[in-house]
Amino acid sequence: MSAILIDGKARAARLRAEVALGVAEIVSVRGRAPGLAVVLVGEDPASSVYVRNKGVATREAGMVSVEHKLPADVGEDALLALVATLNADDAVDGILVQLPLPRHIDADKVIAALDPAKDVDGFHPVNAGRLMIGQPALVPCTPKGCLMLIEEALGDLSGREALVIGRSSIVGKPMAALLTAKSATVTVAHSRTRDLAGHVARAEIVVAAVGIPAMVQGEWLRPGACVIDVGINRVVGADGKGRLVGDVDFASALPRAGWITPVPGGVGPMTIACLLANTLQAARARA
């Protein structure tokens, strides 16, 4: 037996098509397209690629994307002033400040300065809090996308045993909140967890978000589990070539899992698609 591969690209394409329809609708009602402002500080190559890809995807969905590039040595005050301008700009429905920020800038302060209604990354404390207490919120893109993939595989999650490995504010914690809201029984494991293999063995849903290559062994899995691999780790193979691997050992997981996301092509495409969905959601809420 071999796991069903969860095709994140196909699911993301469907979501992007849905977003494009929603965008067309909002254009017909409001007379202008939703606008996403992306703020990039410095020249980090990976961040630059992300920002470029987000811009392309945003425009493909029929939205307006404006990129604000600031030098790496920009002052915190200048960045906060830009955020204030974007908060006040009626043409801007969503604001994304690409992380990480340079060390001399307090990222928490910048995120807290965002209008929560425009916080399409879902990182503002108000959005984190609303998610936690079950109020409508802008939800971080990666866990939002993971949830869609899990529901596509399993349908109703009520009563399912779920394990989230990793407790970051960007993935692990919001993922746990989303699964709990869907009435799964959720355990959050992390670096201090003693019997990780035992927890994995009980889980019908495993979300791995730790950033350690092939850290979850396939032999640990409960047969038939739905495995969502958020990790994107660059490793160098025996041939000296770099390649991307997840947090789950794919080769040993494939024969044991029921469903599994490949890396790349699983969670990754969903993250950008969910950013578009969040921008549409923000625009609708403001309309």
Place this chain on the structure above:
Amino acid sequence: MSAILIDGKARAARLRAEVALGVAEIVSVRGRAPGLAVVLVGEDPASSVYVRNKGVATREAGMVSVEHKLPADVGEDALLALVATLNADDAVDGILVQLPLPRHIDADKVIAALDPAKDVDGFHPVNAGRLMIGQPALVPCTPKGCLMLIEEALGDLSGREALVIGRSSIVGKPMAALLTAKSATVTVAHSRTRDLAGHVARAEIVVAAVGIPAMVQGEWLRPGACVIDVGINRVVGADGKGRLVGDVDFASALPRAGWITPVPGGVGPMTIACLLANTLQAARARA
């Protein structure tokens, strides 16, 4: 063998004494005592008792307590106006709106109107979000008190297996966030959980917050577990007399647990003591 009874009254008395010292310090620095404003809408007998007890405890700690009693049919606008006045009142360090509110008032809206810096119940989305993402926050009183009791019993919680039964925004969810922040491996169970007994059997820490009398059976417990019973349920015994019982079946849990909170006298006294601690924390942050 019999479990050690966790004496919530004694721990709460110690906390209240610490708060009183902190209050004296802030009075000497700032020239006035921290102030707590408690808002009570309507005449619910239980709420009236809570509010009175909170007032007494606040004054005993050397703080100023002001109670605002509004009729049950007060309009939402009038309540929001009072909140705005209290937000702006420099003598008020903490604001507590006693729940539940009458049905014609949107409680979420009232809580969201509080200045998060004065939200000593820790129910505002900003405080829930800060707790979730690991920033300094005003934390809901009951789970804050539970954590103190657990740490008193077990010390360092890193790597401990913890089970929180109940997923309310007031107890279960913040409790899980607090335990995760202390590096426990936390599972949140609830009404849809399939194998509750199995989860209880693995847990070194069990926090029961469901409001169902004696729902957790002592036989389920892992021997030596630390059991925190948040439930306060009024039941009528065979003798026709009412008495208070927790969510854990105390008689069967006592010989099996390592530590257990009695009901009453366990978690309850900690809740008010933590309200005082939160008021002091808010006053210090504003000073």
